[in-house]
Amino acid sequence: MAEFLYLLRPHLTLSRWRGRKSTALGGGQWRQTSWVRKYRWRMANGRAALLTAKARKECLLPTGLSENSQNRSDPVFCMMRGTTTVTKESEKRVRKQKKGAAVPPQQSHSSVHFDIHDHRILDADGCLVGRLPECAKQPDQLIALYRIMVKTRLFDEKAIALQRRGQLGTYASSLGQEAIGAAIGTVMADDDVLFPAYREYAAQFLRGVTMADILLYWGGNEQGMNFKGQRHDFPICVPIAGQAPHAVGTAYAMKLCDEKRVAVCVIGDGGTSKGDFCEAINAAGTWALPIVFIVNNNGWAISMPRKRQTGAETLAQKAIAAGFPGEQVDGNDVIALTDRIDQALHKARMGIGPTLIEALTYRLCDHTTADDASRYRSGQEVKEQWHYEPIKRLRTYLNEIDCWSESDEQELLASCHDEVEQAVSCYLNTPPQPPESMFDYLYQSLPAALEEQRASVVQWSKGNE
């Protein structure tokens, strides 16, 4: 066995790693400080932890965040700063308390310390503040990320227009959050399994789901989730956090079958308050499953702001409680996201276990087309957040390195426009499903009570023909 097992003794400290580099790129000099904020564990009661050499190496990977270029007025960045220290009682003491035995005064203070790392490579002004990762080093790779984000945004605009014209049901927009789906879809392997929530269109498009599929779904046609071009990903999940236990079950099966596949579960900030999510991360950590959780922290759960969701300083730290690493990434920086998700997938595939990535972004749209966000948040807040949106910053960078021109932009817009229009006509020309089809995709065999209801719907629709 090539891997060498490390025994982490109590009080072992993995201390800060620092490195400085300078290089030239795109004609301009940039300097970078790659660093990992201290990562320190003191473990209680002499309990040892076994980590593979690879896992240990992963812990020390540089993050590519520049201290110099951090813009402290950037609200996303300010949200990202977080160092938390947790103290826990020794298990022995708690056990004694439970049994009702006399509790001796606490003699030793056992503690776990952790820091949540934050990652950014491309800042809001389109400047590189970190090293370009392998998965986004070539201009072609960056252009592909740009293309899918633009395509998703144009699709989104069209879907909202269709809903406003009464041609689509309620629709959940991904405006401002396109980078998350783009990054996920770019680095997942074909046979990995995606468990989306309902704003990951970019990832779904990259994985073979069509725009017409998505329109059919929001148009009330369940065939829209019967993806012809992607048979093994899970459908959109509107019941909040419902996808998390499914993802864990799938990851467990992958592990049992010794497959080198990974489950990717995307969930909103509000979703992390749900029991399903807490149970899922607990199981994932306990069994060291091949799974990556990506939290789309867009600041809001409908009208509930992130700060009223949880007392935790970051959502990433929820992973620490479940026994695996959690980190924050600028969710509007598609390059940093692509890199961090790629590394998390790699770790999961190597059998090192789960990772939670909290992607810090902002919901520039209403919650859905059924919502009016101006009733609970200020226009000024939204206006400020437009400065940080993901598409403009990548375009600025591509322009800067002479890899994108105005004619490229016009060509892209025209081809996306054609693609969207084709999808719309395919959707509008698809005959609606019969009303009783609503019973047909939930159970393998319909329970008797529902058989009755189905029969009465068939009767009713015949009468309305």
Ligand SMILES: Cc1ncc(C[n+]2csc(CCOP(=O)(O)OP(=O)(O)O)c2C)c(N)n1
């Ligand atoms: C189990 C469940 N409870 C409540 C809802 C109603 N609901 C729909 S979206 C939403 C908020 C979700 O917020 P978040 O997880 O942050 O996702 P976002 O919409 O911001 O992407 C709620 C409570 C639901 N769909 N499912």
Ligand SMILES: [Mg+2]
């Ligand atoms: Mg949210």
